[in-house]
Amino acid sequence: xxxxxxxxxxxxxxxxxxxxxxxxxxxxxxxxxxxxxxxxxxxxxxxxxxxxxxxxxxxxxxxxxxxxxxxxxxxxxxxxxxxxxxxxxxxxxxxxxxxxxxxxxxxxxxxxxxxxxxxxxxxxxxxxxxxxxxxxxxxxxxxxxxxxxxxxxxxxxxxxxxxxxxxxxxxxxxxxxxxxxxxxxxxxxxxxxxxxxxxxxxxxxxxxxxxxxxxxxxxxxxxxxxxxxxxxxxxxxxxxxxxxxxxxxxxxxxxxxxxxxxxxxxxxxxxxxxxxxxxxxxxxxxxxxxxxxxxxxxxxxxxxxxxxxxxxxxxxxxxxxxxxxxxxxxxxxxxxxxxxxxxxxxxxxxxxxxxxxxxxxxxxxxxxxxxxxxxxxxxxxxxxxxxxxxxxxxxxxxxxxxxxxxxxxxxxxxxxxxxxxxxxxxxxxxxxxxxx
Amino acid sequence: xxxxxxxxxxxxxxxxxxxxxxxxxxxxxxxxxxxxxxxxxxxxxxxxxxxxxxxxxxxxxxxxxxxxxxxxxxxxxxxxxxxxxxxxxxxxxxxxxxxxxxxxxxxxxxxxxxxxxxxxxxxxxxxxxxxxxxxxxxxxxxxxxxxxxxxxxxxxxxxxxxxxxxxxxxxxxxxxxxxxxxxxxxxxxxxxxxxxxxxxxxxxxxxxxxxxxxxxxxxxxxxxxxxxxxxxxxxxxxxxxxxxxxxxxxxxxxxxxxxxxxxxxxxxxxxxxxxxxxxxxxxxxxxxxxxxxxxxxxxxxxxxxxxxxxxxxxxxxxxxxxxxxxxxxxxxxxxxxxxxxxxxxxxxxxxxxxxxxxxxxxxxxxxxxxxxxxxxxxxxxxxxxxxxxxxxxxxxxxxxxxxxxxxxxxxxxxxxxxxxxxxxxxxxxxxxxxxx
Numbered sequence: 001x002x003x004x005x006x007x008x009x010x011x012x013x014x015x016x017x018x019x020x021x022x023x024x025x026x027x028x029x030x031x032x033x034x035x036x037x038x039x040x041x042x043x044x045x046x047x048x049x050x051x052x053x054x055x056x057x058x059x060x061x062x063x064x065x066x067x068x069x070x071x072x073x074x075x076x077x078x079x080x081x082x083x084x085x086x087x088x089x090x091x092x093x094x095x096x097x098x099x100x101x102x103x104x105x106x107x108x109x110x111x112x113x114x115x116x117x118x119x120x121x122x123x124x125x126x127x128x129x130x131x132x133x134x135x136x137x138x139x140x141x142x143x144x145x146x147x148x149x150x151x152x153x154x155x156x157x158x159x160x161x162x163x164x165x166x167x168x169x170x171x172x173x174x175x176x177x178x179x180x181x182x183x184x185x186x187x188x189x190x191x192x193x194x195x196x197x198x199x200x201x202x203x204x205x206x207x208x209x210x211x212x213x214x215x216x217x218x219x220x221x222x223x224x225x226x227x228x229x230x231x232x233x234x235x236x237x238x239x240x241x242x243x244x245x246x247x248x249x250x251x252x253x254x255x256x257x258x259x260x261x262x263x264x265x266x267x268x269x270x271x272x273x274x275x276x277x278x279x280x281x282x283x284x285x286x287x288x289x290x291x292x293x294x295x296x297x298x299x300x301x302x303x304x305x306x307x308x309x310x311x312x313x314x315x316x317x318x319x320x321x322x323x324x325x326x327x328x329x330x331x332x333x334x335x336x337x338x339x340x341x342x343x344x345x346x347x348x349x350x351x352x353x354x355x356x357x358x359x360x361x362x363x364x365x366x367x368x369x370x371x372x373x374x375x376x377x378x379x380x381x382x383x384x385x386x387x388x389x390x391x392x393x394x395x396x397x398x399x400x401x402x403x404x405x406x407x408x409x410x411x412x413x414x415x416x417x418x419x420x421x422x423x424x425x426x427x428x429x430x431x432x433x434x435x436x
Numbered sequence: 437x438x439x440x441x442x443x444x445x446x447x448x449x450x451x452x453x454x455x456x457x458x459x460x461x462x463x464x465x466x467x468x469x470x471x472x473x474x475x476x477x478x479x480x481x482x483x484x485x486x487x488x489x490x491x492x493x494x495x496x497x498x499x500x501x502x503x504x505x506x507x508x509x510x511x512x513x514x515x516x517x518x519x520x521x522x523x524x525x526x527x528x529x530x531x532x533x534x535x536x537x538x539x540x541x542x543x544x545x546x547x548x549x550x551x552x553x554x555x556x557x558x559x560x561x562x563x564x565x566x567x568x569x570x571x572x573x574x575x576x577x578x579x580x581x582x583x584x585x586x587x588x589x590x591x592x593x594x595x596x597x598x599x600x601x602x603x604x605x606x607x608x609x610x611x612x613x614x615x616x617x618x619x620x621x622x623x624x625x626x627x628x629x630x631x632x633x634x635x636x637x638x639x640x641x642x643x644x645x646x647x648x649x650x651x652x653x654x655x656x657x658x659x660x661x662x663x664x665x666x667x668x669x670x671x672x673x674x675x676x677x678x679x680x681x682x683x684x685x686x687x688x689x690x691x692x693x694x695x696x697x698x699x700x701x702x703x704x705x706x707x708x709x710x711x712x713x714x715x716x717x718x719x720x721x722x723x724x725x726x727x728x729x730x731x732x733x734x735x736x737x738x739x740x741x742x743x744x745x746x747x748x749x750x751x752x753x754x755x756x757x758x759x760x761x762x763x764x765x766x767x768x769x770x771x772x773x774x775x776x777x778x779x780x781x782x783x784x785x786x787x788x789x790x791x792x793x794x795x796x797x798x799x800x801x802x803x804x805x806x807x808x809x810x811x812x813x814x815x816x817x818x819x820x821x822x823x824x825x826x827x828x829x830x831x832x833x834x835x836x837x838x839x840x841x842x843x844x845x846x847x848x849x850x851x852x853x854x855x856x857x858x859x860x861x862x863x864x865x866x867x868x869x870x871x872x
Contacts, residue, residue: 137581145573148747291571311584
């Protein structure tokens with residue numbers, strides 16, 4: 001039986017998972033592919049995870065250039081992560097005419113435009129299913145399953161750490177900081193959790209999904225990014241009381257003014273399917289003109305789930321080794337010369353409705369002043385209620401759900417509200433999205 | 437720009453949707469594909485739907501053989517349905533070396549083995565994404581996205597009519613017959629609804645999914661099939677009270693004894709994501725060894741959603757026109773010479789737990805007799821409660837949730853229970869599935 005010959009860069013969580021999967025399911029994979037996937041060599045700095053998989057049977061090297069320059073190797077799986085050495089190695093692999101599979105969302109989101117141009121000129125594939133939403137075949141669904149569709153918008157729970165924390169806060173009434181510590185202990189969160197909880201990881205993934213959905217160059221630095229570290233137990237409870245669940249979403253939407261690219265906590269009604277996606281699981285909702293609403297759900301991270309996507313990409317490459325580059329599915333779903341440099345709508349121009357939590361000392365005076373400010377900015381109110389916060393220091397919370405308004409008017413209103421003397425803390429503002 | 441030249445058989449709901457989509461999104465599709473999809477000709481008996489799309493701009497014929505024999509046409513989209521004329525036309529198209537796309541689940545489930553063998557010998561593709569779960573790219577997800585996985589089992593809400601009826605019964609307390617009439621009026625159910633409500637349509641789809649998941653020939657006549665027409669409002673309410681929702685599922689599961697293939701109403705706990713899939717929507721849950729639990733959701737029928745899948749299949753074919761047949765994704769996911777003729781487990785050997793509703797006149801006597809019968813068959817009881825049915829004619833309902841047991845023992849127990857003199861009606865038995 002023929003074989004596609006691969007090299008693996010990085011024997012960490014994903015790398016060892018990939019080696020394990022290729023060994024364990026080799027017969028199932030060959031039955032499907034009609035070819036074997038043959039690991040020619042594996043590079044890692046120190047092979048700390050060697051015992052997690054049976055990698056000792058393969059050619060091992062601590063010099064990654066041995067792999068990317070190996071003339072036997074047709075396809076390199078970059079499973080190192082980061083944007084420094086991984087970037088150099090991928091460029092070198094492409095230069096040497098090798099196809100590349102990567103699980104590296106930062107690399108694609110930040111350097112993808114350059115990498116795709118270079119890969120195109122060398123006629124090789126760069127596949128990155130594993131970079132977004134782990135084991136969910138979401139890139140394939142968008143690029144191929146929805147090829148006939150005009151994709152209108154998409155929204156995803158694409159960071160498992162954030163979703164785990166918010167789920168625990170919601171279901172068990174726990175505080176953010178408390179859950180974060182547990183998530184770190186159980187391995188759901190990194191020791192430096194900034195990338196996850198401040199939304200940067202989600203922004204990488206959203207960048208990739210938006211370009212694939214709309215056929216535009218990758219624009220990571222244009223993503224509005226807000227994390228979950230300011231969400232309190234109080235907000236989660238208030239949302240629940242009003243029929244909402246707070247989820248950390250990445251949202252990309254085509255509008256007349258351009259494309260919205262935004263990552264932030266969001267109130268969604270508990271009846272929507274995506275509101276019921278709990279724990280570390282990921283899910284992406286896509287609204288397109290023909291298929292309508294479709295949703296994809298699964299594990300967004302983890303050794304085996306990510307390896308599943310890596311092996312799928314290797315298999316696609318194995319099937320198209322002899323194809324002309326133009327017959328392959330284009331990197332960003334659209335042929336490179338047809339990518340459109342869509343303008344990105346600044347966050348101040350995005351229209352949405354809001355949940356506001358305003359902590360104040362004197363309700364009677366303040367509520368009138370607050371109403372006045374909202375009215376002046378043309379902000380309609382859908383619901384308003386007064387809450388006694390847990391820490392009973394005499395302060396009260398005013399919870400307001402607004403009608404849709406352009407964010408710049410909301411920004412003005414919030415600045416003015418915060419200037420009122422009776423206001424205790426910064427105003428908490430969480431956007432609300434409807435999935436209907 | 438190059439074009440792939442297609443012919444369309446049948447200008448009904450799906451055919452006109454496909455023509456509409458190809459016209460409306462032609463630029464989006466060409467931007468992705470790098471090729472145009474050119475409709476060469478369209479065949480239909482009477483062109484009643486001609487006004488639903490702009491098909492009058494194309495070559496039209498009432499003789500479908502004009503299309504399948506047309507030397508200009510590379511790919512035929514069979515959108516007629518049924519297993520008579522569609523079968524003949526597809527065979528003729530294959531004989532003439534044309535690739536085939538079909539939305540016809542009955543054709544694939546019943547004649548797929550023959551068609552695939554013939555297509556293989558002629559080196560052409562048969563694509564059938566549109567045959568299962570409409571706009572959800574579920575065949576692609578299984579065949580390509582999960583190519584590295586050992587698929588353990590899958591369960592799907594794959595008939596929108598059944599799901600609509602059960603959702604209305606559950607959410608609005610309506611009766612089966614009442615909702616069915618509405619579903620027929622609003623076009624969600626056919627005037628002869630047998631295929632949908634008795635589970636035959638779901639069995640067609642399950643047949644296809646199971647073969648794709650496990651790499652075995654299609655075995656439609658081995659599917660255990662039970663519809664929803666016996667489900668009463670009482671059962672739906674009892675289930676809800678116990679924390680369950682009744683869904684009509686198609687289930688395929690690999691076990692040591694063979695493959696289970698079964699379509700029947702099922703109690704699932706309301707916390708599972710699939711229990712929250714409402715109305716006419718479809719959803720498929722897949723459990724595989726690497727990706728873990730993944731779920732796919734979307735519109736399972738309708739003109740545009742099904743057309744989305746047809747266009748995706750045409751696009752895949754357009755990309756692999758020059759490929760050797762061995763480099764294409766195999767029809768049933770696995771290379772034809774590696775399909776394994778797995779034994780199918782008879783329903784009597786399937787192990788599951790049960791919801792039983794036993795209507796009886798005298799609780800005090802009967803409950804002891806019933807317990808005795810269950811104990812003798814080794815059937816453990818998880819929960820038991822007594823209900824007063826709506827129609828208060830003195831009869832009572834005994835609701836029992838059992839532990840897992842092999843169905844043959846449950847069959848014996850039910851026969852014996854029904855022989856008791858105090859029993860009013862046949863025992864209602866609904867299987868319970870856990871998704872954890």
